Amino acid sequence: MPGGRFHAVNGSRRMPEPHRIGSLTPSRPYAGGVTRDAPSASTEASGAPAQADPTTGPLSDSPRERALGGVYAFTAYFLWGFLPLYFLLLAPTGPFELVAWRIVLSLAFCAILLTVLRGWGRLIAIMRQPKLLLWTGVAGGLIYINWQVYIVATLSGHVIEASLGYFMNPIVTVVLGVVVLRERLRLTQWIAVGIAVIAVAVIVFGYGAFPWIALTLAFTFGLYGLVKKRLGPSVDAVSGLTLESLWLVPVATVILVVVGTTTGLSMGAAGPWHALLLSLAGVFTAVPLLLFAAGARRVPLTVIGLLQFVAPILQFIIGAWLLGEPMTLERWIGFALVWLALIVLTVDSLLFARRARGVSDVGELT
Numbered sequence: 441m442p443g444g445r446f447h448a449v450n451g452s453r454r455m456p457e458p459h460r461i462g463s464l465t466p467s468r469p470y471a472g473g474v475t476r477d478a479p480s481a482s483t484e485a486s487g488a489p490a491q492a493d494p495t496t497g498p499l500s501d502s503p504r505e506r507a508l509g510g511v512y513a514f515t516a517y518f519l520w521g522f523l524p525l526y527f528l529l530l531a532p533t534g535p536f537e538l539v540a541w542r543i544v545l546s547l548a549f550c551a552i553l554l555t556v557l558r559g560w561g562r563l564i565a566i567m568r569q570p571k572l573l574l575w576t577g578v579a580g581g582l583i584y585i586n587w588q589v590y591i592v593a594t595l596s597g598h599v600i601e602a603s604l605g606y607f608m609n610p611i612v613t614v615v616l617g618v619v620v621l622r623e624r625l626r627l628t629q630w631i632a633v634g635i636a637v638i639a640v641a642v643i644v645f646g647y648g649a650f651p652w653i654a655l656t657l658a659f660t661f662g663l664y665g666l667v668k669k670r671l672g673p674s675v676d677a678v679s680g681l682t683l684e685s686l687w688l689v690p691v692a693t694v695i696l697v698v699v700g701t702t703t704g705l706s707m708g709a710a711g712p713w714h715a716l717l718l719s720l721a722g723v724f725t726a727v728p729l730l731l732f733a734a735g736a737r738r739v740p741l742t743v744i745g746l747l748q749f750v751a752p753i754l755q756f757i758i759g760a761w762l763l764g765e766p767m768t769l770e771r772w773i774g775f776a777l778v779w780l781a782l783i784v785l786t787v788d789s790l791l792f793a794r795r796a797r798g799v800s801d802v803g804e805l806t
Contacts, residue, residue, distance in 0.1 A: 509738020513747050516732035521754025523724065524594045524602075525762075533706040535591040537623055537699045538721070539706065540692040542587065547685035547724030553726070554677050563679045573683065579667045580684035583689060586660040593653045599759030600767065605657030606752035609776050610745070610785055611636040612658040616666060628788040632781040639777035646770030666781055677733035681726060745789055749782070 530538060554560050593602040612635060617623040625633070641649050661761050671680065699705055708715050736744050756775075759765045 449507070464547070477512045486590060498709045505738050510743060510747075511735070512731045513739060514750065515733060516728040517747050517750035518754070519724075519728040519731070520751040522758070524599045524755055525569055526717075526724055527591055529720075531595075532710060533714075533718060534699065534703070535588065535595050536695050537706060538591055538595075538718075539588050539806060540695040540699070541718055542721045543584075543685050543688045543692040544696075544726055545719065546725045546797060547683065547689060547722070549722035550678055550682040550685060553683060553730075557678065558762065559676070559678055562676060563682060566675055566683065569674075569708060572671065575667055575671050576675065576680060576683040577687040579664055579671070580687035581662040582660050582667065583684055584688050586657060586664065589656045589660070590597055593657075597763070598653055599755055599763055600765045601651055601653045602657060602769070603752040603755035603759060604651060604778065605654035606661075606755070607749070607775075607782060608636060608654060608658040608806030609661055609779075610748070612655075612662040613783055614785070616659075616662045616796070626788060626792070628784055631700050632785040632788070634783035635777055635784065639774045639781065641772035642770060642777060646773065651774075677730060681729060685745045740793070746786065 497548070519547055527538065533541075554563060566576070589603075590602055592601065614625065614629055615633060618625060640651060640655070668680070675683070696705065706714070760767050
């Protein structure tokens with residue numbers, strides 16, 4: 441697999457090591473992104489029969505499957521890119537009420553999916569493992585912060601800064617790999633990190649505002665990715681989102697009670713069209729996640745790493761041209777530096793993946 445490392449031992453090839461977080465890794469966003477999932481180890485432990493789960497089932501490595509995976513992943517990022525327009529259509533719903541409904545309705549949608557996919561056995565098996573259950577709670581807390589900040593940014597006219605956060609996410613992931621996992625970076629990766637730091641400095645000192653939205657989104661999702669990496673294949677995509685949403689239900693309940701007793705809930709009070717759109721929040725949250733999970737299992741990580749820029753590019757276009765958010769010279773310079781850092785990081789990752797494939801080919805021939 442591109443991005444992994446192969447070793448030739450006694451004329452045979454060992455399995456690749458897990459993908460290093462220091463190279464270009466898949467991201468997304470804000471909608472509760474999922475790392476590359478393998479079949480859940482908890483299925484066997486639960487005694488439940490294996491089901492044809494599109495996010496966890498066995499796959500062939502045929503060109504058709506890879507092409508299908510590319511379509512799935514692109515569609516996921518494409519949908520994520522247009523989420524700002526969906527959230528803006530939900531006015532007059534405020535950002536806190538919107539996140540609360542998103543949590544509750546995501547849980548309801550996941551319950552339907554678990555029933556259709558016969559995945560309740562996997563979910564129960566995970567819930568019987570306290571350590572896994574606790575880590576899903578940590579993931580839920582991180583994704584709540586990510587969702588809340590993103591929706592506040594979208595509804596307050598900061599879509600461009602939110603897109604900057606997802607442009608910066610691969611760079612932040614590299615930094616977290618050094619700080620948390622004690623990984624060693626290649627020279628080009630250090631150069632990319634340095635350029636990104638300069639970009640933040642330009643925005644802070646030139647534009648006169650600290651990009652807290654962008655950095656919060658980048659770091660919360662980067663940490664969320666680390667937690668998902670920790671969970672690994674033991675928690676499949678649907679079960680993971682179900683448990684994360686379940687942990688957040690008390691938070692959502694408090695928010696809905698507070699909003700209901702103060703300004704009043706907008707659900708059902710702003711007309712049937714608004715109620716219909718708001719009721720689809722769970723679908724708009726879960727569907728891209730499942731498409732991403734299905735796609736990430738079929739295509740190399742380098743492909744996912746390139747496709748991940750579809751969402752922030754669309755968000756940037758929406759913010760700058762459709763919504764008319766200001767782009768000062770300092771902002772253009774800051775964004776240009778971030779894009780330069782991403783180019784350096786992407787080229788480095790592609791070259792690293794190519795070298796890894798070369799080593800695997802030598803391993804097969806020896």
